[in-house]
Amino acid sequence: MEDSMVGRFLGQYELMELIGKGGMARVYKSIQPSLERHVAVKLLHPTVAADEEFLIRFQREAKAAASLRHPHIVQIFDFGHQEELYYMVMELINGPTLRDELQRLKALDETLPFSEVQRIIGEVSEALDYAHDRGIIHRDVKPANILLTPEGQAVLSDFGLAFMTEGPRQTITGFVGTPEYMSPEQGHGLAVDGRTDVYSLGVVLYEMLTGRVPFTSKTPMGIVLKHISEPLPPPRSVNPNIPESVEQVLLKTLAKEPGDRYSRAGELSRVLAEAFEAEAVTEAPTAISVVPEEIPDVVEEPEVGLRCAQCGAELSPDMRFCGVCGVPVSGRWQPPASPPSVAAAPPKTVPEPLVTIVQERRPERSKRSLMIAGLGVGLLAVIVLSIIASVIIIRGGVPSVGEPTVAGGIGGAVVSKASDTPSPTVVPTEAQPTATITVISTPTATPTVPATAPPTLIKATSTPTPTLTRPAPTITPTPTTKPTLKPTKPPAITSYKNKIVFISDREGGEAKYVMNPDGSDQRRLDDESVYDSAFALEAISPDGKWRLEVKNIDGNVDIWRINVAGTPPDYQITSNAAIDHEPVWAPIDQNRIAFVSDRAGNTDILTQNVSEPVHEKQLTDNPDYDKHPSWSPDGTQIVYWAVHQGSPRQIWVVNGDGSNKQNISNNTYNDWDPIWIKQP
Template identity: 40%
Template sequence: MTDDLIGKQIGGYAILGLIGRGGMAAVYRAHQVSMNRSVAVKVLPRQFIDDLTYMQRFNREVQIAAQLEHRSIVPVHDYGESDGQPYIVMRYMAGGSVDDMLNAGPLRLDQIVQICAQIAPALDYAHGKSVLHRDLKPSNILLDDIGDAYLTDFGIARILGEAPGSTITTDGAVGTPSYMSPEQAQGHPLDHRTDIYALGVSLFEMATARRPFEGDTPYGVAVMHVTTPPPSPRLYNESIPVSVEQVILKALNKRREDRYDSAAALAAALRTAVEAPQASPPPDPQPSAPPPIEIQPLAERPIPAPVYPAPSAPSLRQVPPASVPKRKRRPFRLNLWVGAMIGGVLGCALLTVVVGIGLLIVGTSTSEVGPGETPTATADVTPSAHARALVNETAAAVESATPRTPTRRATAITNTPVERSGPSGTVIFFAQRPITVDGAPVEAYNLYSL
């Protein structure tokens, strides 16, 4: 749309350029010729001159702004008409608006704290004058050339205590849907806490560079303010401290009774949340964590007196004894060489005994045969008593000399006669007596003479 005011003069103000355009007015940067200073001129467009509603709101802003004298409220210098077109002359804010700052992204926490600390007293001041702003948002917070914040645009403000219908601004739900409190969106009676909600929405936007509720239509956004819980600011900006998030969410409570009671209280809580986050209490009680255990140095620990517990019933649970590995008993085995040596000694002893017995028998037989007689064998094969005794003693000696081992098992004794020819026709019988030592067969003999 072509702007035909630039380059022209309205009253004593030369229009230099357009600052911004809103729903009901356009703001220009102008030069006040008489004072030689820059000013802002707010002009009602010509298409709204014949609209009674817009004319009443424009005039009402002038009346309310004239009552508010605060260092953080943009002052009004002049008001007039030019060729039937009304205008308001205000202080020129060279720093632009907070909305302009958000084009570069979220603001720093120190910037948010400073802006809130400057706007909050102005808002409380207006509430003290029974004035509700009803359209608080980042585009209505202006900055001067050194960065100080100012509150502006009381075009739809309402004065508390006025009779309903006395002004056009008191009828219906009025305001910007993205910043409306739930009660404002529903057209309910309002108090100062509706501006606290709008300030909370503005803080949310400063911290995240987006509004808590966004939709396709203004009506849909207004419904979300009434029915939908606000999202977490940290969802969009993780660098926001939890304590700051808690302050913002408290300002956005659906119930006005749960919000901060004043803008100054909100600003103080925000500053505390940024400067000393550990001092900010959580909005909802959470289960408390157990206190940390203090570990004292060993030298500083007091030595407690011994406490002997009273005897108690033994526990039903039995603790199994510690298992001790059983030592595997190694079977006793005779060394093969030792067994061979013992066998050799016994064999030599046995051979000596046999030879001795043989000589004894031969000698006896020779003495009984007369000269010139031929010795003959007798039919009696019964061993003599002397031979039997000698054999028994020899067998007993052999058996007692044989070492017994734990693993030796003797087989059944069998007497196997072995016929051998002795000297002088004497018949000698050996009774074979096999035994087993460590699994190896060993032959023993019982000796009988005939």
């Protein structure tokens, strides 16, 4: 049955295709003609939208979620209503959910590789820590809300919509969330914080490692009660391949009491990575199908292998992610460097894997080849003996120790002395039943094997070395505005002082740009680390002793002043029923901050004193959005981005008293999140 909404417009968005639905909303793939881009439009059902209290909460949550800008969080672009229809516009991710991937693997009786588990947990943890630092709790972390991009990245969705759970998962005695992934405190209907999301992420981790959730029941309430009171089924009882240290991480993550869990998702990610690394987890390599073929009489060089374009690690053709660094396989391969000869290569301190392909041989061909090779070796020995005899006759004696000696015959090399490294021995084998790949870790350079009888397997004659293991990828969290020490400005920032850096989609994808304060000379930023370094300084006081932090306490989202050294107490700066967020400190006035608030009914820019008297001042009054303020170096102006009556995101400048607002972007693209580079 055709959906009646397909083909209709909601605001400037044309609904093209129904791509998801639930008990409270439908999701449509849509197009925004003005920007020629596809978006996802989530449309609330009219029965839900008729609840006035629900709509107030919906708008409040949507405004808070729209302030989140992170590579692993689905971006919310817009929300609005048309007659009785209320909708939210989000970034469209063309890829499956983690739930889809887990169901696919379950049908094959398989689980995710450990390297992918660690990468997904790391990326989702970055997203959660970013949101928690801004006072926003997701409350419904689950595989269905983790999207997988075509590049393999994990992106967390439904921030701001987590309370709108569907069907029987809507509300049970006042709690919100999905029972299978719900924390005990959610089941009790108690107040929640970031540790609630850590618990839910732990359930996701449990499912990725075992293929199932820890608790099931015939009713949602039955599942909730098990989360509250029943012990966690040991993960290794379901999947014995899980390392014991990883199981201990899961047990702590899924503790019943919030105080017994990891306090931050990033801490969970770090400890999980350390657990995998400590266990030296080696995943079984994917079997590679090699077509058996005859070995020609003349041995050819083996086909070059596949390596990760990021770290150079060996890859098999059907790997989706690098087992060492965890980056998605893009299809662009870098061939491995040719192995150097012993005489030319210096000793290596890091083991290099040697990959040899064992191919199927026909017995009769092998015997004939060995006979020919034997005759060749005999003839070669005669030639070598003749040469040695000639040298002895010419020089009048046997060469002394240490003098150069001709060795090897055809293709031989001149060596000055015997190598300390034992030479590999070529071990001929009979016909192999199947084609396999053997990986051997060697601590020295790989020697060149003379082209005599074609080798089928290379074994070192020295003491066997351990099999190469793939270390777990290191999860590097995204920088936040919470440094533990007083930050310093990198030298790169000094060359951009008094410039405005910002993000734009003018080249078809997000990139960082720079321009003058009047909007002139807009160009691509040469060093994008300048933006990240400047962003980290925005919430730090001029004397470097304090930072601004957003806290969500009992549903009130306010701005606090925190000692950089971690010394208590913390001081609350704003106290309002509205959401106050995105605070930045004035560069000269130690007592002045700017921030974003919806206390006037819109998302506007305000300034306020840190201490009494407050002297709060609203600088903008825009029916749409005003966001992401940043002070000028002299503290007299503020740059921010805004949307006016459906226009693209544009960058504006306003005086500190709210006068003289100017659009300095002035183009048809989306420009947002500006930062005014301060004086070094």
